[in-house]
Amino acid sequence: MATGLDALRVLGVTVEDSAQAPGLLPFTVHGRGAVAGGLVEMDASESSQFISGLLLAGARFTAGITVVHDGKPVPSEPHLVMTVEALRDAGVAVDDGDSNTWRVEPGPIHPLDVVVEPDLSNAAAFLAAAMVTGGRVHVPDWPHHTTQAGDGIRDIFDAMGGEVTLTREGLTVTGPDRPHGLDVDLHDVGELTPVVAAVAAFADSPSWLRGVEHLRGHETDRLSALAHEIGAVGGRVEILDDGLHIRPGEFRPATLQTYADHRMGMAAAVLALGTPGVLVEDIATTGKTLPAFADMWESMVGGPDTGSRG
Structure with a gap:
């Protein structure tokens, strides 16, 4: 600070x-x-x-x-x-x-009424669930015009093989049989990196996530944390000067840490959804930006018997 x-x-x-x-x-x-x-x-x-x-x-x-x-x-x-x-x-x-x-310029700040858009970065984890299961997830009221960086998830998941459809009703992502790897600069959308990295761990080819060296200074060193947790479930991750090189591996059960970091908690839930026998510790850390995350996640995936239960 x-x-x-x-x-x-x-x-x-x-x-x-x-x-x-x-x-x-x-x-x-x-x-x-x-x-x-x-x-x-x-x-x-x-x-x-x-x-x-x-x-x-x-x-x-x-x-x-x-x-x-x-x-x-x-x-x-x-x-x-x-x-x-x-x-x-x-x-x-x-x-x-x-x-x-x-x-x-100095001056008054006027009151006004606004309609607050959905938090698109928080929605990324739920869309990622479709990407790692070959399922379908719909997020209602996704804006057609927005300055939110989280809107970049549409192009990212499209590049990874997802079927991404935006209509008046909202955004729908249908996952592929297996995501594709990609080489992408996430400098402007760094908050999406943990979830994108989690999806990349399930890809059919390696991925390079670049331009995010600043993630070392967030709630935790997210580059190091992602490398450790993806490695825990069998992925192979090299930490680059400005990002990560992720190579999918043979998945295995593990207990994943969340580092008191809401984005790491969401990424861990995605890893757990695609890997049998994985437990996520302290999923409640997602409450920093989405207090109902755990309940919403359980409701989406069909009950309390999922690996993402904290």
């Missing part, structure tokens, strides 16, 4: 953290009724959330905010598009004409 805390300090906010563990919890933010704002330069190559957080607050800063990114390309860039769109919908003036600079 050091990148975000340092940016706040530049903008005039007093933040106290531990000298022994700077940039980590616990820390104290001292509110004074206003934030000066202005210009902040930062390296957000670890997460687009550093930029989004500042932009969402920037209109209430006395001088607004100008954020300049200086570093490798920002991951999950569609999330920044979502942030800018949400601000403009609320009447905030945002200039994002430069690919590495965002300017939010």
Whole structure:
């Protein structure tokens, strides 16, 4: 969190953290009724959330905010598009004409009524169930036009051999007899990587998942965690500089860890669905973004006797 805390300090906010563990919890933010704002330069190559957080607050800063990114390309860039769109919908003036600079003018943030789209990244695990079983999964109300990065799962599963159909009623994925391997850059849709990796473990050929080196800094080191858990059920995974090389193997029973990481929990459920005798520990960690995940999963796959039961 050091990148975000340092940016706040530049903008005039007093933040106290531990000298022994700077940039980590616990820390104290001292509110004074206003934030000066202005210009902040930062390296957000670890997460687009550093930029989004500042932009969402920037209109209430006395001088607004100008954020300049200086570093490798920002991951999950569609999330920044979502942030800018949400601000403009609320009447905030945002200039994002430069690919590495965002300017939010000071001013009011207007209330408005919105229809919240389904969380497409959370839906990916359920669609993956069709991919690893040759079954069919339908997600109602999938948007036809969206800035959500999770919408990328449609093209990914299509490339892996799924039959992907979007209608007014929603999105339907019918899985193939066996998924195809693929070589794909997931830099902009990094949150989909765990579920895509789980499906790739069942593919008929190797897969390369690239552009996701930033996943080392998420709730856990997701590249290392995926390599270990896919390996536990018999897959062979090489950790690359920016991703994973996954080669399917002979599957075997195992107990899969979830690392207190909701995306790892969802990926483990997919691995368990396609592998007899697999137990997923602490599936409740999926509650971070989908509290009903375990119940929804059991309902979808037909009862409580599945390997994904935690």
